[in-house]
Structures are given as structure tokens and as C-alpha cells.
Amino acid sequence: MASRLILLSEGAEAKIYLLEVFNTKLIVKHRISKPYRHPLFDKLFRERRTKTEARVLSKLYSSNLPVPAPLFVDPFNSIIIMEYVPGKKLSDVIYQLNKDVVNSIAYRLGKYVGKMHRLNIYHGDLTLANILYSKNIGRIFLIDFGLAGYSTDIEEYAIDIHLIERSINALAPELSKSFVESFWQGYMEGYGENAHEIKNRVHEIKLRGRYVEERLKKRLEHERYR
Amino acid sequence: MTIVLGIESTSHTFGVGIVQRNYYGIRILANECSKYIPVRGGIHPREASLHHAREAPRVLKSALDKAGISIKDVDAIAVALGPGLGPCLRVGATLARFLSSYYSKPLIPVNHAVAHIEIGKFVAGFTDPLVIYVSGGNTLVAIQRKKRYRILGETLDIPLGNLLDTFAREVGLAPPYVVNGKHQVDICSERGQNFIDLPYTVKGIDLSFSGLLTASLKYAEKIKARQELGDICLSLRETAFDMIVEVAERALLLTGKKEVLLVGGVASNNVLRQKLETMAALHGARYEGTPPEVSGDNGAMIAYTGLLLYEHGTTIEPEKAFIKQRWRLDEVELPWLLD
Numbered sequence: 001m002a003s004r005l006i007l008l009s010e011g012a013e014a015k016i017y018l019l020e021v022f023n024t025k026l027i028v029k030h031r032i033s034k035p036y037r038h039p040l041f042d043k044l045f046r047e048r049r050t051k052t053e054a055r056v057l058s059k060l061y062s063s064n065l066p067v068p069a070p071l072f073v074d075p076f077n078s079i080i081i082m083e084y085v086p087g088k089k090l091s092d093v094i095y096q097l098n099k100d101v102v103n104s105i106a107y108r109l110g111k112y113v114g115k116m117h118r119l120n121i122y123h124g125d126l127t128l129a130n131i132l133y134s135k136n137i138g139r140i141f142l143i144d145f146g147l148a149g150y151s152t153d154i155e156e157y158a159i160d161i162h163l164i165e166r167s168i169n170a171l172a173p174e175l176s177k178s179f180v181e182s183f184w185q186g187y188m189e190g191y192g193e194n195a196h197e198i199k200n201r202v203h204e205i206k207l208r209g210r211y212v213e214e215r216l217k218k219r220l221e222h223e224r225y226r
Numbered sequence: 227m228t229i230v231l232g233i234e235s236t237s238h239t240f241g242v243g244i245v246q247r248n249y250y251g252i253r254i255l256a257n258e259c260s261k262y263i264p265v266r267g268g269i270h271p272r273e274a275s276l277h278h279a280r281e282a283p284r285v286l287k288s289a290l291d292k293a294g295i296s297i298k299d300v301d302a303i304a305v306a307l308g309p310g311l312g313p314c315l316r317v318g319a320t321l322a323r324f325l326s327s328y329y330s331k332p333l334i335p336v337n338h339a340v341a342h343i344e345i346g347k348f349v350a351g352f353t354d355p356l357v358i359y360v361s362g363g364n365t366l367v368a369i370q371r372k373k374r375y376r377i378l379g380e381t382l383d384i385p386l387g388n389l390l391d392t393f394a395r396e397v398g399l400a401p402p403y404v405v406n407g408k409h410q411v412d413i414c415s416e417r418g419q420n421f422i423d424l425p426y427t428v429k430g431i432d433l434s435f436s437g438l439l440t441a442s443l444k445y446a447e448k449i450k451a452r453q454e455l456g457d458i459c460l461s462l463r464e465t466a467f468d469m470i471v472e473v474a475e476r477a478l479l480l481t482g483k484k485e486v487l488l489v490g491g492v493a494s495n496n497v498l499r500q501k502l503e504t505m506a507a508l509h510g511a512r513y514e515g516t517p518p519e520v521s522g523d524n525g526a527m528i529a530y531t532g533l534l535l536y537e538h539g540t541t542i543e544p545e546k547a548f549i550k551q552r553w554r555l556d557e558v559e560l561p562w563l564l565d
Contacts, residue, residue, distance in 0.1 A: 011479060012472065012475040012476040012478075012479050013472070013475075034505075034508075035504050035508070036468070036471050036500075036501040036502075036504040036505050037464075037468050038421060038460075038464040038468070040421040041421055041464060041465070041468065044423065045426070091480070124428075124429055124430065125429070125430040125476075126430065127430055127431070127480070129480055147428060147429065147430070159382075159429050159430075159432070162432075163429065163430040163431075163432065166377075166378075167430075169376075170369075170371070170376050170377075170378055173372065205382070208382065208383075
């Protein structure tokens with residue numbers, strides 16, 4: 001057999017297939033139509049996300065960031081064929097890793113995300129489920145850029161970090177403190193100058209959440225000592 | 227046998243509910259409420275609180291009459307201390323502190339958001355659902371973990387109910403916001419035929435509605451025919467609901483939960499319900515909504531949650547029962563939650 005196709009997983013918006021052609025592994029990402037969406041919107045939606053994902057992947061890959069290389073794009077049928085990258089979802093394996101490994105992953109992740117933001121690209125869905133970790137080669141890969149985009153607004157970068165912090169908090173609260181510290185170390189290096197602006201914005205976003213007590217306290221203190 | 231009386235006054239609704247635990251289980255004995263409906267504009271906190279203060283004695287009495295009990299039969303008083311509007315919260319808190327100290331009944335502090343979720347779980351018979359909580363004050367997706375509700379995703383700016391209400395008000399469709407159980411935006415959507423491309427903002431499991439609101443209002447300024455307003459309402463609603471469903475779908479796949487529960491004021495919306503039901507079925511999860519009597523703000527949910535808290539020994543001294551306008555869902559420790 002020259003080729004075969006296996007369904008790997010079914011995500012929230014796409015089916016992921018493993019395609020083997022002459023012993024070369026490829027990934028096929030097919031965005032599926034959703035019965036709950038308005039039909040007109042559904043088409044527009046899938047086309048737009050496929051295009052953005054392909055564009056962003058190509059830019060990141062050519063900038064030496066650990067993402068799968070996009071090889072073929074068909075926006076009208078919402079299909080992307082990309083390079084196969086090894087590894088398991090960090091959200092699944094994080095419980096089995098020791099603290100040093102987790103911190104090293106967090107540090108590298110911070111560095112990559114910092115570099116990505118330097119290229120004016122945000123991920124838009126940066127959770128532990130969208131980071132692959134391969135034990136064998138000890139590398140991480142960023143995947144699933146369906147919600148990504150280009151922006152020079154640091155708000156978008158800060159939201160990426162807010163999402164990853166929340167993801168670790170929800171899934172492994174006991175690891176989150178050192179994870180976040182290592183992440184920021186890497187990020188400072190990857191993003192370089194002015195990384196603290198983004199750090200401040202991340203804090204600000206947290207306070208913007210609904211019914212956060214700290215916001216009220218801050219305002220009252222401000223009024224009292226003015 | 228335990229009877230708990232619950233008082234709700236966080237926003238537009240003043241409600242008193244009474245629940246009873248006996249040998250057979252838990253039963254809602256009464257769920258009476260009075261809603262403040264603004265003549266024009268949105269909720270004015272002072273006007274709403276005056277309404278609550280005026281209506282409180284009547285609602286309390288009618289709840290006791292419905293349940294066929296006297297205040298002396300009640301074992302504990304539960305009250306929603308937050309989150310919500312300060313002036314409104316104070317009416318409920320004052321009444322609860324009075325009842326508690328005058329009749330020497332234990333006082334139980336209840337978080338309004340927790341109550342919405344717990345009553346939903348109770349009615350649906352769920353134990354460990356993915357919770358989608360949409361109302362005028364909240365839009366979030368949560369799961370239970372380590373004795374708390376953990377927020378997986380939420381709105382980064384305005385909540386869903388606020389989006390729909392503000393749009394309806396600004397374009398002159400409301401008040402009243404809801405007619406015969408249907409929101410004005412839904413009614414207007416029935417005239418819509420064309421889909422307008424509006425900002426769709428999903429960030430991971432978070433979402434943002436403010437861009438969608440601004441863009442919809444800008445379109446609405448330029449319209450010439452009634453038909454076009456229908457198109458905008460349809461597109462606004464579809465975009466907003468699709469965002470919620472997408473976020474819910476992401477959370478469902480991330481957590482692998484087998485139950486999907488919709489709670490909060492907007493849970494009574496049929497269109498949203500159908501979309502979520504379809505989504506849950508795609509992934510083999512059970513979906514349950516919350517019936518209108520207990521999905522909007524009500525006293526029964528406060529009484530029910532108060533009963534659970536009371537049984538786990540959570541009470542508060544009346545002199546320490548301050549209201550908390552800001553009291554996040556994930557701050558509350560709940561001993562009965564599964565890990």
C-alpha cells in the first residue's frame with residue numbers, strides 16, 4: 001500500500017487524520033461543518049480559519065519555531081495538510097512528569113511564545129492541550145493555530161499568556177506557581193525588550209475578570225490616599 | 227427534617243424560596259418572587275432596591291403561605307450576599323439578618339452564582355457537569371475540581387445577557403426585554419433573512435462581546451428598512467450564541483465531561499438551548515437546561531444551596547453578614563463537591 005489514512009482525533013472544530021504516503025507521515029486537518037451553526041456563517045467561518053492557520057504556520061515555521069510545516073492548503077474545502085510532529089498533549093502527560101521537566105518545558109514554551117509575539121503573531125488558544133511534548137526527543141511543539149492571527153496590540157499577546165496561566169491553574173494547580181515563573185523567565189528572553197509591559201497587561205486582564213475583589217480594593221485605597 | 231428559607235435580591239428580582247429536606251429527599255415548598263421592571267432604560271440600582279424594600283414583606287408572607295408554614299417552623303435563613311448590585315443586596319441582607327436575630331435562626335451566606343449552578347444540577351439530576359452559566363451578569367464555563375467550581379473560560383468584557391439587553395434597548399426594541407418568555411432580539415430575529423458578518427471573538431475558552439455590540443449598533447444606525455434590523459438581530463444572536471457553543475465545545479473536549487448543564491437567566495432561551503443540545507449530542511454527552519422557574523433569579527435556588535451549606539455546617543453571625551458586591555464563583559469552598 002502506497003498510502004493510508006487513519007483518524008487520529010476529533011477536536012472541537014476539526015478532524016485530524018494521520019496520512020502515510022510512502023512511509024512518510026503527514027497530518028490532515030479537516031474543519032468540519034457544525035450543525036448548530038447558521039449555514040451561511042459556517043462556510044465563511046471555516047474558510048477564514050483555514051486561511052489564517054496556514055498563513056501563520058508558514059510564517060512561524062520559516063522563523064524556526066517548533067510548529068508543523070504546512071504543506072498543502074485548500075481553504076474552500078477547509079483542509080490543511082501538514083508535517084507530522086511527534087508527542088503527546090501536555091495536558092495529558094503533565095501529571096506524569098517531574099517538576100524539573102515541567103519547569104524546563106515551561107521555560108522553553110515561554111521563549112517560543114515570546115519569539116512568536118515578537119513576530120506580531122498571537123496564538124489565540126494557548127492551552128496545555130495545544131502543546132505537544134515528546135519524551136523521546138525531549139522537544140515541545142505548538143499546534144492548532146485556528147484562532148491565531150497577526151496583531152501589534154500587546155493585549156492579544158497578554159491574552160495568550162493569561163490563557164496558559166489559567167490552563168495550568170485549572171489542570172494542575174499544584175504545579176502552577178513554578179510553571180508560571182519558569183514561563184516568564186523564558187518569555188523575557190524570547191520577547192526581549194519591553195516584556196514587562198506584557199506582564200503588566202496580563203495582571204490587568206486578570207483584574208478585569210468579573211467580580212474580582214482586588215479591583216475594588218485598589219480603587220478604594222486610591223481614593224483614600226489621594 | 228430541615229426547612230430552609232432563602233432570600234434573593236442581587237439584581238432585578240426579589241425572591242423568597244422555601245425548601246425542605248425530609249426522609250424522601252429535597253422538595254421546593256415555595257418559590258415566590260417580584261421582578262423590578264424599568265419603565266425605560268436599564269436597571270437603576272436605587273429604584274430596584276426601593277422596589278425590593280416595598281415588595282419584601284408581601285413576597286415573604288406569600289412564600290410562607292404557599293408552603294403552609296410559619297416562620298417559626300423554619301430551621302435556618304439563607305441569603306444571597308453577592309455578587310450583585312449593592313443597594314439591592316442590602317435589602318435582602320437586612321431582612322435576613324433581622325429574621326435570623328429576631329427569631330434566633332442560624333444565618334447562611336450563599337453565593338448567587340453557586341446557587342444558580344446547584345439548583346440546575348439538582349433539577350437535572352447531574353453530579354459532575356460542564357457548567358455553562360449565562361445571565362445578565364455572568365457568562366462563564368466551569369467545572370468542579372478540588373471542592374470548588376473552577377472557571378475554565380469567561381467573558382473578557384460584557385456578559386451575554388447584557389449584550390442582548392443593551393442592543394435591544396439602544397435600538398428601541400426594549401423595555402420590556404422579554405415578552406411571553408421570548409427576548410426582543412429573538413422576536414426581531416424572526417424577520418431576519420440575511421447574514422451579516424460581525425466580529426466573532428473567541429480566545430481559547432474566553433470570549434468577548436463588546437466588539438460585537440459596537441459593530442451591531444453601528445450597523446443599526448445606518449438601516450433604512452425594518453427588515454434590516456431583523457438581519458442584524460439574527461446575525462448578532464447567531465454570532466453570540468455560536469461563540470458560546472464553540473467555547474462550551476472546547477471545554478467539553480478538554481475536560482471529557484459527560485454532562486452539559488446550562489444555567490442562568492439566558493438558559494431559558496430556546497435557540498441557545500437547541501444549539502447546545504446539538505453540540506452535546508455530537509460528543510455523546512447528556513444535555514440538560516434549567517426550567518424557567520428556577521433559571522432566572524429566584525429564592526428557591528438560594529434556599530436549596532443554603533440547605534446544603536447548613537447541612538455541612540456553614541453559617542455566619544448576623545453582625546458579620548456583610549454583602550459582597552464582588553464575590554467570584556471560584557472563591558467559594560463547597561464541601562459536597564466531588565473532586
